[in-house]
Amino acid sequence: MEPRAPHYQDLNEEFNYDKLAIHGNLPSWLEGTLVRNGPAKFTVGERALSHWFDGLAMLHAFSFHGGEVSYCNRYLRSAAYKRVFEKGRLDYEMFAADPCGTRFSRFMTALVRPFSSEKGSIPNANVNVAKIAGEYVALTDLPLPVRFDLSTLGTLGLLEFDDPLRKNRAAGSAHPHYDAKEQATIGYLVEFGRKCRYQFYQIKEGAKLERRVFxxxxxxxxxxxxxxxxxxxYAILIEQPLVVNPRKLLLSTRPFIRNFEWRPERGTHFHLFHRQTGKFVGSWVAEPFFFFHTVNAFEEEGVVHVDLFTYKDATAIDAIADFAFADRYPSDAGASKLMRYSLALDGTSITSSTLLPLNVELPRINPAYDARNYTYLYATDLDSPLEQGRGRSLVKIDTKAHTVIPWSQSGCCPGEPLFIAAPGATREDEGVVLAVVLDASGSHTFLLVLDATTFKEVARAEVPLAIPVGLHGEFFERAF
Ligand SMILES: [Fe+2]
Known part of the structure; x- marks a missing residue:
């Protein structure tokens, strides 16, 4: 079997470490639990998945309390987990893995229909985590959040909404927003059927767990x-030209994303809806591009600015997986760019500018600046091969000055950087940035703590495990 790239390492066992070795000085105010999610198993015997995004979901918790840090990890007990660990099969519902694809050896997955899961079965929610109406949940691109226990990471079951909105034959976003003023989580559904709909909803914290469509x-x-x-x-849907015929999707036996077609002639539509009234404001059409992650958006003098990382087309879906595997980014896929699209509210004119032509991903900002004019974002390098003497970088980007501060360490591969504000912070970048960093020699990992202002290391906590580079995470204020 070929050696494993940092994103494709299996972590088969579950661990609890009460006290990690710490170097440096942790801020005394840093109390709470960082939970990270990501694919952590790709093989059964000699058989291996062909796409990074399809690995089995594993949760990791780093808990900060009294100047110490603990760590534990648990697989999400999904239907896919049972197929792998109880039946030794890699034939669960896939997002992208090509059923005929080979990575390490020849194998074929069973053909599994999208949305065919049995009622109540737990999806392989390996993308993100969130706190929704008081419940801690793991998320993927389906409207089926999976509850977990924050102290043990044990899987508790599906989050059951008390509303008539779709749970099956629908897609959702693994990146909900939280409006602290409204105390509401905001997300969207894509309903597939004879008629298809995009629906924005919000979930208010309260007695009833209801997604109210606005x-x-x-x-x-x-x-x-x-x-x-x-x-x-405003709420803004960015409708990229990677589209699906819903009838074909519902009858398909192909992995979810393989049913979508790249139709560049459609361009990319920015659909605006008024958040208070629900009124459709209009659509602004830009050139075709592909994106995974928005960074932020805000209003300024009659213009709505939308910042996001774009790719030239949907080949980025496989390019990212190939990059993660092969440690090189295919040149024909192009790289990501940090773009700003500016939508004039008095018409349909749209302009774009490149804020930085930097090939990075997994952007995060200070959450208090979500939906507001902001300056800083933090992201992870996608460009550097892990050649001898080099490491991939974390970056702090100043969107106004167009400057970048990098952090890197030889041979190391960091995941998504998460900003945590210091108590009573008055500056946008007053706090720390946390990132899980894998030493690419594969022997250990460390949780890196950077001063968010200077982007210099203040502390690290060592984990004697190779934690595969994951996707997204969140910091919760409870510690264990
Ligand atoms: Fe994501």
Whole structure:
């Protein structure tokens, strides 16, 4: 079997470490639990998955309390987990893995229909985590959040909504927004059927776990979207030209994303809805591009600015997986760029500018600046091979000055950087940035703590395990 790239390492066992070795000085105010999610198993025997995004979901918790850090990890007990660990099979419902694909050896997955899961079965929610109406949940691009226990990471079951909205034959976003003023989680659904709809909803914290739809539009061929944007007044869907015929999708036996077609002639549509009234404001059409992650959006003098990382087309879906595997980014896939699209509210004019032509991904900002004019974002390098003497970087980007501060260490591969504000912070970048960093020699991992202002290391906590580089995470204020 070939050696494993940092994103494709299996972590088969579950561990609890009460006290990690710490170097440096942890800020005394840093109390709470960082939970990270990501694929952590790709093989059964000699058989291996062909796509990074299809690995089995594993949760990792780093808990900060009294100047110490603990760590534990647990697989999500999904239907896919049972197929792998109880039956020794890699034939669960896939997002992208090519059924005929080979990575390490020849194998074929069973053909599994999208949305065919049995009622109540737990999806392989390996993308993100969130706190929704008091419940801690693991998320993927389906409207089926999976509850977990924050102290043990044990899987508790599906989050059951008390509303008539779709749970099956629908897609959702693994990147909900949280409006602290409204105390509400905001997300969207894409309903597939004879009629298809995009629906924005919000979930208020309260007695009833209800997704209340506040805006919607019908669509004949829905787009694949992974994230969306908010401003203080508007909710924005970015409909990229990767679209699906819904009838074909519902009858398909191909992995979910393989049913979507790249149709560049459609361009990319920015659909704006008023958050208070639900009124459709309009659509602005830009050139075709592909994206996974929005960064932020805000209003300024009659213009809505939307910042996101774009790729030239949907080949990025496989390019990222190939990069993660092969440690090189295919040149024909192009690289990501940090773009700003500016939508004039008094018409349909749209302009774009490249904020930085930097091939990075997994952007995060200070959450208090979500939907507001902001300056800083933090992201992970996708460009550097892990050649001798080099490491991949974390970057702090100043969107106004167009400058970058990198952090890297030889041979090391960091995951998504997460910003945590210091108590009573008055500056946007006053706090720390946390990132899980894998030493590419494969022997250990460390949790890196950077001063968010200087982007210099203040501390690290060592984990004597190779934790595969994952996707997204969140910091919760409870510690264990
Ligand atoms: Fe994502």
């Amino acid at each position: 805006a919607q539009m019908e669509v004949s061929e829905p787009s694949y979207m992974h994230s969306f944007s908010l401003t203080e007044s």
